[in-house]
Amino acid sequence: MTAESFRAPEEGRPGVPSAPAPKGLLDVLGVAAVVLDVQGRIVFWSPQAETLFGYGAAEALGQYGARLLVGPEHLDEVVDLFTRVLAGGESWAGAFPIRHKNGEERLVEFRNMRLQDDLGDFYALGMAVDHSTVTRVETDLALSQQLVAQSPTGLAMLDADLRYALVNPALARMNGVPAEAHIGRRIGEVLPDLDTALLEGLAQDVLTTGVPTVERYIAGRTPANPDEDRTWSVSFYRLEGGQGQVLGVAGSVVDVTERHRASLEAERSRRRLALIADASVRVGTTLEVERTARELVDVTVPELADVAAVDILDHVLSRRRTGASDGGPQLFRALAVKGDGRREALAAADPVGSPAMYGADRLVTQCARTGRPVLVARVEPADLGRIARSPEAAELLRRAGVHSYLAVPLIARGEVLGALDLKRTDNPLPFDEDDVLLAGELAARAAVSIDNARWYQSVRNSAVTLQRSLLPGRPPDAAGLEVAARYVPAHASSEVGGDWYDVIRLSGDKTALVVGDVMGSGIDAAATMGRLRTATCAFADLDLDPADVLLHLDRITQELEHYIATCLYAVYDPRLGELLMANAGHLPPVLVPATGGPAALVDLPTGAPLGVGGVEFETTRVPFAPGDELVLYTDGLVETRDDPLDERMAALVALLDDGHRPLEATCDRLIEAMRRPDDPDDVALLVARTRPPGGGAG
Template sequence: MTAESFRADDEGATGVPSGPRGLLDILGVAAVLLDVNGRIALWSPHAEELFGYSAAEALGQYAAPLLVDEEHLDEVVQLFARVLTSGESWAGTFPIRHKNGDTRLVEFRNMRLQDDLGDWYALGIAADHSTVSRVEANLALSEQLVAQSPTGLALLDTELRYALVNPTIARMNGVPAEEHVGRRIHEVLPHLDPAPVEKLLREVLRTGTPIVDMYMAVETPATPHEERTYSVSFNRLVGPHGRILGVACSVVDVTERHRASKEAERSRRRLALIADASARVGTTLEVERTARELVDVTVPELADVAAVDVLDSVLSLRRPGAPDRGPELFRALAIKTEGPSEAAEAADPTGRPAMYGEDRLVTECVHTGRPVSVPHVGPEDLLRIARNPEAAEHLRRAGVHSYLAVPLIARGEVLGALTLARTNDPLPFDEDDVLLAGELAARAAVSIDNARWYQSVRNSAVTLQRSLLPGQPAHAPGLEVAARYVPAHASSEVGGDWYDVIPLSGDKTALVVGDVMGSGIDAAATMGRLRTATCAFADLDLDPAEVLRHLDRITEGLEHYIATCLYAVYDPRRGECRMANAGHLPPVLVHAGPRPAELVDLPSGVPLGVGGVSFETTRVPFGVGDRLVLYTDGLVETRHDPLDERLAALVALLEVNGRSLEETCDRLLDAMRNPGDPDDVALLVARSRPPGGGAG
């Protein structure tokens, strides 16, 4: 075989030069072939780079004199002879003389070769010693870093198969490192859905855009039945000369950090929920509204279904607390679900009582005064949650899987229960949820307790107020009369407003409206005393100013109370009204003819109880068909509108004729009053009519 038989070039099969491919190109490995005489028979292109001589200059030359200094020549000849005669390979570092005269250390691997003709050759594989040392150090460092890294590291090839994993990721996955190699991710992690992960990896391979710190929850063979959270980063790995090697993956177990972060976020949301409840629950002294505010705060932050059920006996103030056994009669106050849910079909209609047996969980909750929690609800549990089997079936179809009932306790008394259920939220109620629900229930219970006692007192005041007002206005000659009394909104105490229609001698009629300043039972009682006194003085057929003077003296003796009052006497024979005013708003006179409605111009006077001030009587014509509207300030006064604008609106509403007096009352109340107004209203409308005429 000739030396040409060993000649090689850097061309591929197509004759097109191929670019640098990998580690051998980085090392610049040179190949030199010597015949048995020590002459150079093969000289690779890298040999030219390493030693400086071209192939033309080196081929056929004796290698030792060309490349070795005189002092090392005998040693080289001996090594060469030993390799060729014994076939023993030799490896080591040797100083070589470069063409430019420099001496450099070169790593050698020498071995004996034989061709198909039986001729022997010596092959020397050589590389620059400093380059080899640098690559060895880099490889050793990289290998140690990868092997000892607390971060899981893996290399996936371009087919997304494991090519390399470090011990950390092997421990994370619970699979030995060697069993990773050649397998796909889902073959190592069977619980992981491979489709989205492999889609991301292919995108990284295609674009080179890394994915950094992506959280993944995975159940691995190392942690069966426990889902752990990992921070995963993917980077495309490219060789020194641009060849794509695959995807490098780094994995950090962040389960504890993730749990701590989630718990911190959960705590923050719970504190925010408690703060929200403090601001939103108990805004009024209404039991039903407080219950609605509680479920509004609870859903969906804590539960998907929430209901407030109060013991019927508690609402009616029949007993101080719940017994420790027997069925219980509840009254549903509020129910809310997160979106449409069949769970609402299982709930009792709000406002209606419903009996729950002793075996029901809500009954157990109010009997013991302690929370009742069922983290994982089964079919038997549903029968103890719902009032009947039909309701239990609704809960099953709604997907109720976790249940919690906490008592509503205020001032040591169990009022009822807040019941919660989860359908959409996959997590069961835990101890933290029980504590949070208990905190919300405790805050709401105080508001509910305040509201029920207030409503009881207010109902008593309203009852007293209504009992002190006249019933159907008495028949008044020449007058048609309609009246209304509307108590204040439930969150406000009842006031001392009143009206009266008092028959007098000579077919005359006294028309009265008044307002005791203040609220509550005391104000209502004061109103009753003034109304009684007014009736007594009216019987004496006194002038209106005289009546107010006597009432003023009486009111002076009532501690802390003053009142406004408008007293008018209608005389059908004269076709007039005589009026006196004690600090009250002026009445509206609506003429039967074309003249517009107007506020009657009266001396305003001072309220009753001030004392020492005289009152004046004013005569006002009041013909057939005319209407006189008397009212208290709750009809026109608001916190935001100027009083003159409200009075103008009242007069404008009365411009429309042709309505009955009852319709007029309703129209005025509907147009001028809002449901939440904090003051009560007394309204009296009178229309003169011909003697013997019917109601118009």
């Protein structure tokens, strides 16, 4: 027997098929091979035998195997087994104690058989493995098999071609396909309703790179649950043999549907709370109906809907008594519309500010009439006609892909104001009951703000109307003077009412110029202002000195409970070319010389406000040459919450120091430059310019 007898076929040699790659299990077991001739001498000794028994090949070859490896107590038994194997060709397998070179006795698993070479000679082949190694491998294998078979986690092995090589019962149940029906097939062939391109792509990446993919969420349907979406956590790991060869990919699958749903619901709840908190800060920041409506749709889109509109019943805005419960069509007015996505859906909405009549069968009308939400979770083509204002608008909604609709009423203090109209186009989820609750919460908060703004605007309109009715109209003609004036109400209705100006013709071609500010706000302040203005006109007719006029006004103001006022009273005498001025706690006027000199604040004694009492007022003479300008104003023009008053006064003077212009243009310039839209105080502004001699009345 020669080494050629045991040589493996040469891989790739013509006529010899290529052998598969060797597996690593034999290396783990460390299988040793020993061959004995008929006399029992060792004629073949593998390297693994040296590892297992301790003797090198030079020490073992030619030695009697029984004497070398077995103790005296087992020698007869071994010889008997050897004889039986060689004599009858009987194979024998079992565990047997051997003696290691170091003297230790070890238990070894043997498998013995008879060999015959090409000359007809017989040999005994012994395959030997350490018993403890075999036991460990058997234990590991049994444990692995039981873990795979009994694990509640779905487990699979894919070979190098990504075909199923092993599937445990748990995965077979998840997939609804018997385990044996998986073997040899790819994922897409077994589970066509999943995103198999993604799954196989993940597995291929792991196979190629060796980098695991851990807990990747996959959603879809399997034959086990063909009518229900499920979610799984999928992990892939590359399997390698003992020599590093790639065997395939192991996959684990855990059904996390309920956990995923709970997580999604928790996230939805968090976002709902965040949206409500955001709305509480962003909606109702002012007492303006239109702005509050815009703030509501800004919060709603795109978090809750792709298109949102705030539709208010027209009779609510006009404060008429016609209600929304008469069962007929209703006239709505869109206060705000916002869309995020399809232009067609936004084009189908009512133009902001324009009235739109909706019939009794329209869903928004039903919402306003009943005061209850209207939900169409899945919009069908027939529903669009009940949502849109017209067939053309319904077609636009169809083209935009509106698939879900929700309208919730805007109710404040028991009155239905209108509805919040919501549509979904790009968001694939339909509106559900949770969305109804969220939209209702947003609508309820916004409705109170809208109702407050509606009432305040009504009060503001009344106050402004009263204020304007108490102020002079176009300033009257005055001898030797050109006059322009402005009144600008405050942004908030509660601040309307206290400021006034007046131009009063006196005897002898003289003219009184008055500006004042009642400290307070609202209709009461406007009424007080009216009384003071009337009194000022009466005392002016007496041709009194300005200080005396303020003294009489001070006494009248003291009789008005809780009110004081500031006032600047000036009399222009064209014959003398001068102004007589008296000040009751008011800001000083600005004098703009015609000579090109710098504009400047007129230096006047401040005086005490009207109503304080017990304070004398002083009259000051100020030259007022032809072409000179005098600018009188109330504090609402210059005072702000953030800027120092002296800086604002300097800014006012600077605006007047850059050349003369028409008085109307001067008023517009001052209001535009100094006034802010949200300033909390009203403004009275009066500008007068002297005419040259012979210029006539203004």
